[in-house]
Amino acid sequence: MSFTEHLGELRIRLIRSGIAVVAGAVLCYIFSNQIFEVLARPLQVLQAEGTETPWVVLGPLEYFFFKIKVAGYGGMCLAFPVIIYQLCSFIFPGLHPREKRAAQFLLIGCFLLAFAGTMLAYFGVLPFIMVYVADFLPDFVDQQLRVGETISVIVKALIAFGIAFQFPMVVLILVYLGVITPETLKQYRKITIVGLAVGSAMLTPPDPITMTLMLIPLYGLFEASIWASYLVVRRRDAEKEEGE
Numbered sequence: 001m002s003f004t005e006h007l008g009e010l011r012i013r014l015i016r017s018g019i020a021v022v023a024g025a026v027l028c029y030i031f032s033n034q035i036f037e038v039l040a041r042p043l044q045v046l047q048a049e050g051t052e053t054p055w056v057v058l059g060p061l062e063y064f065f066f067k068i069k070v071a072g073y074g075g076m077c078l079a080f081p082v083i084i085y086q087l088c089s090f091i092f093p094g095l096h097p098r099e100k101r102a103a104q105f106l107l108i109g110c111f112l113l114a115f116a117g118t119m120l121a122y123f124g125v126l127p128f129i130m131v132y133v134a135d136f137l138p139d140f141v142d143q144q145l146r147v148g149e150t151i152s153v154i155v156k157a158l159i160a161f162g163i164a165f166q167f168p169m170v171v172l173i174l175v176y177l178g179v180i181t182p183e184t185l186k187q188y189r190k191i192t193i194v195g196l197a198v199g200s201a202m203l204t205p206p207d208p209i210t211m212t213l214m215l216i217p218l219y220g221l222f223e224a225s226i227w228a229s230y231l232v233v234r235r236r237d238a239e240k241e242e243g244e
């Protein structure tokens with residue numbers, strides 16, 4: 001294909017992705033109340049503990065703009081598989097079989113790790129943190145949950161855990177490219193732990209409990225990535241031998 005033909009195909013892929021985003025946004029706006037209930041579910045543990053936590057808005061249009069945000073972000077999430085498919089359809093024809101396998105491994109690994117991270121935050125970390133934070137309130141303080149701000153905290157926590165869990169894929173890519181080796185990972189284990197602690201502190205709210213709850217699984221994933229890096233090196237060397 002010529003350069004102009006590539007631009008034409010890219011335009012078609014972008015239009016299809018845009019249509020998917022708009023369709024997803026409309027669908028999420030229609031079901032925004034149900035999405036709100038799903039996002040707020042980690043807070044149900046407060047009601048289970050006997051703590052009344054009413055939801056409040058501070059303006060007549062606040063909930064409307066909240067629904068717009070839900071529609072926008074939800075539409076991008078729903079359209080993400082379509083966007084990835086369009087991107088892969090545009091790029092994959094120009095890749096070699098070995099590069100295609102590497103890209104497929106990368107996509108599948110990133111998706112599974114992001115899913116694991118968000119599920120850990122949704123079912124494990126957020127309910128625990130909500131009770132932990134509520135216990136700090138004295139008896140003369142009544143807690144109310146502002147819709148936009150509280151849901152924003154929940155969404156940011158889900159995204160933070162999803163991003164943080166991509167760390168093993170970054171390590172394996174660097175090993176595959178030959179930038180680092182499994183021996184290097186072992187040698188700098190202590191420095192990596194410090195780096196993971198700093199990253200956890202930056203991605204989580206300013207409290208040691210949430211940081212620790214992110215740091216523990218990240219360290220476990222790092223140890224697993226050391227083991228997996230030996231398999232990556234073995235596969236990479238075998239591919240080089242086949243190529244020769």
